[in-house]
Amino acid sequence: MPFAIRALRTDEVDTWVAHCTEVFKHDSSAYFVSHLQDDSSALEDMNNILVADEDGTIAATVRVIPRSQFIGGRVVSMGGIAEVSTKEKFRGKGLASKLLRAAIDGPLASVDVSALHTDADRLGGFYGKLGYTPMPLRSVSIPVNLPLPPLSPQLHIAPLTDLAIHTSALLRLYHTVSSKFNGPIQRTQAYICQWIAARHRRDHIQAVGAWNAQGQLVGYVFGRTKLQTNDNTILVDELIVPNSLPESHAVAVHLLAALAATRGPCAFVVSNLPVPVANELGFLPTAIPQDVVISEDRGFMVQRHGLALDLWQNLAKTGTNNVFWKSDGF
Numbered sequence: 001m002p003f004a005i006r007a008l009r010t011d012e013v014d015t016w017v018a019h020c021t022e023v024f025k026h027d028s029s030a031y032f033v034s035h036l037q038d039d040s041s042a043l044e045d046m047n048n049i050l051v052a053d054e055d056g057t058i059a060a061t062v063r064v065i066p067r068s069q070f071i072g073g074r075v076v077s078m079g080g081i082a083e084v085s086t087k088e089k090f091r092g093k094g095l096a097s098k099l100l101r102a103a104i105d106g107p108l109a110s111v112d113v114s115a116l117h118t119d120a121d122r123l124g125g126f127y128g129k130l131g132y133t134p135m136p137l138r139s140v141s142i143p144v145n146l147p148l149p150p151l152s153p154q155l156h157i158a159p160l161t162d163l164a165i166h167t168s169a170l171l172r173l174y175h176t177v178s179s180k181f182n183g184p185i186q187r188t189q190a191y192i193c194q195w196i197a198a199r200h201r202r203d204h205i206q207a208v209g210a211w212n213a214q215g216q217l218v219g220y221v222f223g224r225t226k227l228q229t230n231d232n233t234i235l236v237d238e239l240i241v242p243n244s245l246p247e248s249h250a251v252a253v254h255l256l257a258a259l260a261a262t263r264g265p266c267a268f269v270v271s272n273l274p275v276p277v278a279n280e281l282g283f284l285p286t287a288i289p290q291d292v293v294i295s296e297d298r299g300f301m302v303q304r305h306g307l308a309l310d311l312w313q314n315l316a317k318t319g320t321n322n323v324f325w326k327s328d329g330f
Helices: 010-023 029-037 095-105 120-129 163-178 189-203 248-263 275-280 309-316
Strands: 004-007 049-054 057-071 074-086 113-117 137-144 156-159 206-211 217-225 233-240 268-274 293-297 300-304
Touching: 004 095, 010 029, 010 049, 010 057, 010 074, 029 074, 029 189, 049 095, 057 095, 057 113, 057 309, 074 095, 095 120, 120 300, 137 248, 137 275, 156 248, 163 189, 163 217, 163 233, 189 217, 206 248, 217 248, 233 248, 248 268, 268 275
Parallel strands: 074 113, 233 268
Antiparallel strands: 004 049, 049 057, 057 074, 113 300, 137 268, 137 293, 156 206, 206 217, 217 233
């Protein structure tokens, strides 16, 4: 009997979660439940979750995630691709390709661009045949040594213990900084309180803010130290400090140091920091020292649907202004 490509039914959500848990063995069912429950748009349109059905069994699936994205200073509609998965006994039948083509002809036909993240070496060729091209994301690992640059006594650094309380200020700062780059997701209050907050709980992400003398939030960082007790690497989810702030570099350094300070005052290494952000905040000198490591991720791949040609060319031709925060990973 041929496989039927169709939308997931509302009464099959638990079965779909079980399918994903079976295929992605390193993730728990709670992880996939969170992807649906903590994303207010996840189940708004069941046509965004496609399955290959064999006699009522979900053999394979792909999910489209509705988002809006900054590209070239404008907001465009984006469909994220996630949970591309086929049960082991059904592999080799081209089900993933059929589902992705159905998504391209279906829910993705009405968006400007679609995006996914994969292992470029292992699966880049597969997605390339379906029309996806790398959107290069360059990041840097930078050592930060003591003493830290001086910080004005008018500024103070403290934990952001409840994102919901500071949502308006977080959005203001985030959109001020992120709208200048190609790739960041446009956010809402619900997105921060649900999606971002759930990621923080799940992955033990810490949030730290910088305030001025008037009590206004002027910058923040989301991130964590590595789990190994002898590794002082800071993994950055996002670092938001407007470069118009007079002490932007010092504020950024002290925010990061606050994450490392859980282990006492120490030198540390900043990892996962997007190169365009590092440049804006003065972390990268013109001559790159040997202990600074720049890497390029070509596994973030995009496909143009309704996107204006000038924006598409701006997005795909270079990685110099491309940023996608870890916080928004799907």
